[in-house]
Amino acid sequence: MSVLVYTETDKGKFKKNAWEVASYAAALAEKLGTEAVAVAINPSDPGALGTYGISRVLEVSEPRLETFNARAAAAVVKQAASQAGATVIVVSSSADARFMAPILAGVLKAGYAPNVVGLPEQTDPIVVRRTVFSNKGFAHTQLDGTLGIIGVSNNAFGAVEKNGDATAEAFSPELPDSLFSTKSVSVDKATDKIAIADAEIVVSGGRGLKGPENWGMVEELAEVLGAATACSKPVSDMGWRPHSEHVGQTGKPVASNLYIAIGISGAIQHLAGVNASKVKVVINNDPEAPFFKAADYGVVGDAFEVVPELIEKLKEFKAENA
């Protein structure tokens, strides 16, 4: 018996979500009185997972998997689960993991609970709390059967460092060529900016910013905070910002530790996609803007005065605490 975690890599480097799912798997293994084993594809430093509580890493070296392939990844994880004698498999909420996990659930005839926001409330059988209906509610889902797959929501658990060592074992799953018969498309990142999905802090702008020429201060605030930039739907519809920044019910979901909304009214469709964020701050000159009801902190004021002042104060704070 063990907990197996699928830790994702990008060009050999572990993705940020790998630390979070490894930490989750380690805590779950402790709860179940067993070990946490990771499977990683082409990792350059598998031992790094020891810092997050993993004791063993099944290291797959496979050039055909340099580009993500959901069916092949599912085959890897399936065979790793068998090798590790896993009763639970932990995956992230990345687009790749969301593509792979249902295939894995199908081939293993296992239950799959995505959007999980904490350790199981009950372990025999496993019952997890997960967000549903665009983060508007919670469901308590029971994983029946001998094997269950848990998809951990981004930033729901965090990365928890420990003083551990992980031993890496070469693992060579059988991957027939037929798994690679479909063409995989690889998308290079357009910029080196922090991706919304990986961001701990997101700075987002709405129609209140009047035009694309005013985004300099949003980008500067994001840079000072090490944040990703995002926007409301009308802003991307009008072409002020790229569609990749559109967040909300019909855009990207945000589950950051801090979400700063500038000149965004807080329409239900916007909030549906961002309310999984831990702390929400709104800057709006209308005290009646609905976002104030959903926010943890609010500044009633003109964004064109508040944001530059905030940037200045943050720069001062960083200089004093450097």
Ligand SMILES: Cc1cc2nc3c(=O)[nH]c(=O)nc-3n(C[C@H](O)[C@H](O)[C@H](O)COP(=O)(O)OP(=O)(O)OC[C@H]3O[C@@H](n4cnc5c(N)ncnc54)[C@H](O)[C@@H]3O)c2cc1C
């Ligand atoms: C089916 C459907 C799906 C949708 N999906 C999404 C979605 O995924 N994401 C999304 O964002 N929207 C979505 N929408 C649109 C949504 O209903 C709202 O229209 C949209 O979120 C409003 O964007 P906004 O807050 O930027 O603009 P507005 O509603 O125009 O709000 C602008 C805000 O800026 C404030 N403001 C103005 N000037 C200043 C200033 N100088 N300083 C500070 N504040 C100022 C105003 O007080 C106002 O509150 C969807 C709508 C539908 C019907």
